[in-house]
Amino acid sequence: MSYIDxxxxxxxxxxxxxxxxxxxTVISLIVATxxxxxxxxxxxxxxxxxxxxxxxxISIFRGTPMIVQAMFIYFGITGATGxxxxxxxxxxxxxxxxxxxxxxxxFRGGIQSVNPGQMEAxxxxxxxxxxxxxRVILPQAIRMMTxxxxxxxxxxxxxxxxxxxxxxxxxxxSGKLIIASNFRSAEIWFTVGLMYYITVYILSKAGRxxxxxxxxxxxxxx
Amino acid sequence: xxKVKISNLVKSFGTGNVLNGINLxxxxxEVVCIIGPSGSGKSTLLRCINALxxxxxxxxxxxxxxxxxPQVDINxxxxxxxxxxxxFNLFPHMTALKNITLAPRxxxxxxxxxxEERAFSLLKRVGLESKAHSYPHMLSGGQQQRVAIARxxxxxxxxxLFDEPTSALDPEMVxxxxxxxxxxxDEGMTMVLVSHEMGFxxxxxxxVIFLDDGVIVEENEANELFANPQNERTKNFLNxxx
Ligand SMILES: Nc1ncnc2c1ncn2[C@@H]1O[C@H](COP(=O)(O)OP(=O)(O)OP(=O)(O)O)[C@@H](O)[C@H]1O
Ligand SMILES: [Mg+2]
Numbered sequence: 472m473s474y475i476d477x478x479x480x481x482x483x484x485x486x487x488x489x490x491x492x493x494x495x496t497v498i499s500l501i502v503a504t505x506x507x508x509x510x511x512x513x514x515x516x517x518x519x520x521x522x523x524x525x526x527x528x529i530s531i532f533r534g535t536p537m538i539v540q541a542m543f544i545y546f547g548i549t550g551a552t553g554x555x556x557x558x559x560x561x562x563x564x565x566x567x568x569x570x571x572x573x574x575x576x577x578f579r580g581g582i583q584s585v586n587p588g589q590m591e592a593x594x595x596x597x598x599x600x601x602x603x604x605x606r607v608i609l610p611q612a613i614r615m616m617t618x619x620x621x622x623x624x625x626x627x628x629x630x631x632x633x634x635x636x637x638x639x640x641x642x643x644x645s646g647k648l649i650i651a652s653n654f655r656s657a658e659i660w661f662t663v664g665l666m667y668y669i670t671v672y673i674l675s676k677a678g679r680x681x682x683x684x685x686x687x688x689x690x691x692x693x
Numbered sequence: 694x695x696k697v698k699i700s701n702l703v704k705s706f707g708t709g710n711v712l713n714g715i716n717l718x719x720x721x722x723e724v725v726c727i728i729g730p731s732g733s734g735k736s737t738l739l740r741c742i743n744a745l746x747x748x749x750x751x752x753x754x755x756x757x758x759x760x761x762x763p764q765v766d767i768n769x770x771x772x773x774x775x776x777x778x779x780x781f782n783l784f785p786h787m788t789a790l791k792n793i794t795l796a797p798r799x800x801x802x803x804x805x806x807x808x809e810e811r812a813f814s815l816l817k818r819v820g821l822e823s824k825a826h827s828y829p830h831m832l833s834g835g836q837q838q839r840v841a842i843a844r845x846x847x848x849x850x851x852x853x854l855f856d857e858p859t860s861a862l863d864p865e866m867v868x869x870x871x872x873x874x875x876x877x878x879d880e881g882m883t884m885v886l887v888s889h890e891m892g893f894x895x896x897x898x899x900x901v902i903f904l905d906d907g908v909i910v911e912e913n914e915a916n917e918l919f920a921n922p923q924n925e926r927t928k929n930f931l932n933x934x935x
Contacts, residue, residue: 591745592782592841596796596848597772606799610786 474658481649481659488645489666495559495641496628499566503627504620506571511578512604525575532572537633541565545637562634562641570627577623581616582608614685621678625671632667642666696721696755696852696883697742703750704737704907711737713907714751721851722881726894726915729904730930735887738904739854742885743774755852772800775845779857781837783829789816789840790825793847808847815843819873835866839873846877853877855886889934891919903927 472480514525532540545561548554585608593603613620635644646663650656697719704712711734719725727735740746742753744760744767753760758770784792793812797803803811816822819839829837838858845853855874859867871893878884878897888894894901894915902912903924911918911927919935922928 586780586782588778588780588782589784592776592778592784593796594768595743595745595771595774595776596844597768598796598799599768602799606795607784611784614786 472655477653477655477658478662481653481662484645484649485642485662485666488640488642489670491559491639491645492628492631492641492643493670495562495566495631495634495639496624499563499631500570500624500627502563502567503570503574506567507574507578510571510575511582514575514579515582529572529575532569533576537565537569537630538636540569541634541637544568558634558637558639561637562631562639566627566631566634569630570623573623573626574620577616577619578612580619581612584615585611617678617682617685621675621682624678625674628671628674629667694721695719696723697885698754699742699751700753701751702738702741702748702753704734704741704746705749710749711907712741715907715909717902717909719852719883719885721883723900724878724882724884724898725886726898726901727885727887727904728889728894728901728930728934733904734907735904736856739776739856739885739887742852742854743771743776745776772796772848773850773852775842775848775850775853777838777841777845777853777855777858779861781829781834781841781861783837783841783844785829788826788828789821789832789843792829792840793844796844797847802848811847812843815846816840818846818876819843820869833866834862835869838862838866838870842870842873842877852883852885855884855888857887857889859888859890891915891935895919903930905930 510525510528513521514529516522516525541562544565545556545558549556549561582604589607589611590603593607594600598606631641632643634641635647638644640648642663646659650659653659695718697717699715699717702712702715703710715738717725727738729735737746741748742755742760748761751761755770756773758765758773760767760770783789784795787795790809790812793815794803794805794808797808797811798805813822813825816825819842821836821839821843824832824836824840829840832840842858858874859870862870867890871890874884874886875893875897886898898915900912901915901918903910903918903922903926905926911922911924918927919931922931
């Protein structure tokens with residue numbers, strides 16, 4: 472069978488895999504970004520206890536391999552509690568919690584890179600802490616965070632392939648299954664790799680565009 | 694009567710007192726200029742007045758609000774106290790107009806039209822009507838500081854605090870900012886400023902306070918203080934800067 476014929480034959484399954492991969496990426500990143508904002512804010516809180524919670528979450532998910540996290544969430548939690556969870560759900564949770572930890576750090580860094588005078592100026596006008604955060608600090612922080620955030624989004628997109636270990640039929644798992652039936656390892660892995668590459672390429676181009684649209688010349692006030 | 698009443702104010706950052714029992718009453722419409730060597734606690738004193746620094750002891754009363762009472766609604770009190778910073782601290786992601794309308798709009802004190810109307814009249818007052826739609830990075834230092842003053846005035850404060858408002862400016866821009874401040878003083882605004890602009894102190898300040906090591910060493914009417922300092926420390930300091 473030629474490469475073209477092989478492609479024609481396996482294309483539907485690869486495409487299905489890609490769709491699952493994209494789904495996992497988008498949903499987990501939406502959740503992860505919310506988690507990142509939440510835990511990023513907690514990690515700069517004045518309250519020691521809240522900072523502790525954030526620190527604990529971040530260190531656990533940064534300090535262990537994602538493959539172990541996925542196994543633990545899928546096999547460990549379902550086994551220990553008897554809760555029935557599909558591999559897909561477990562995969563989503565793993566990806567969201569893992570990316571959430573990294574994105575928390577990105578938010579913390581972004582917020583802390585805003586000149587403290589900005590918060591003081593906002594507070595001195597009578598705005599509350601949360602209002603100052605939302606209207607003054609976060610808009611500046613997010614602009615500065617954008618490159619790091621897009622980088623994390625790309626990492627998470629590629630990390631979805633780790634979720635194949637618990638049997639989710641995303642792109643990598645689809646490739647594995649196809650190879651198991653036709654043994655055309657080189658061509659299929661090449662194709663799978665190419666599909667990831669093109670997706671990442673599009674994502675990073677889109678990111679670059681967003682970055683450019685959001686930028687203003689930052690006045691350093693110094 | 695008194696707009697600001699400070700009694701026995703003490704502030705420490707852990708090691709030793711930065712402010713060591715400050716007593717200072719400021720009448721409505723009075724302009725008070727604080728001078729003193731670097732590290733003497735001038736900024737700290739000013740920042741205690743709007744609780745950007747939390748006092749370690751003593752009381753501060755502005756209008757009828759006791760700032761130093763932990764129960765006080767600090768966001769409410771701060772609306773009445775405008776603050777202008779050495780580094781301007783304009784919001785870089787907003788135009789001059791948005792900088793000025795942000796607080797009145799976010800706090801729902803004015804609707805959009807009213808807020809913009811007020812912002813334009815304030816911009817006119819500081820001579821920057823044409824810069825309403827400019828972002829801070831497009832403005833010179835002097836222009837930024839005038840927008841910052843307009844931003845503080847948008848909340849209709851009845852006390853204005855200035856922390857070295859001209860010391861980050863190129864010399865040729867100092868005058869335009871002092872001009873705006875002078876007109877504010879002439880209109881009866883209660884002002885507390887940290888500044889070593891002696892000319893301005895002579896012209897606009899009712900009182901000059903010399904702060905050293907966290908205590909008020911000497912205070913007097915400007916010309917009198919500059920011409921006849923009583924305390925040795927005041928004399929030494931004035932010799933250094935005049
Ligand atoms: N947040 C802080 N933490 C610890 N120490 C501080 C803090 N802020 C001020 N200080 C200390 O308090 C003292 C007074 O500082 P302050 O900024 O009030 O002085 P200043 O009179 O305004 O000086 P300058 O003329 O340099 O602005 C200094 O010794 C400073 O190091
Ligand atoms: Mg100072």
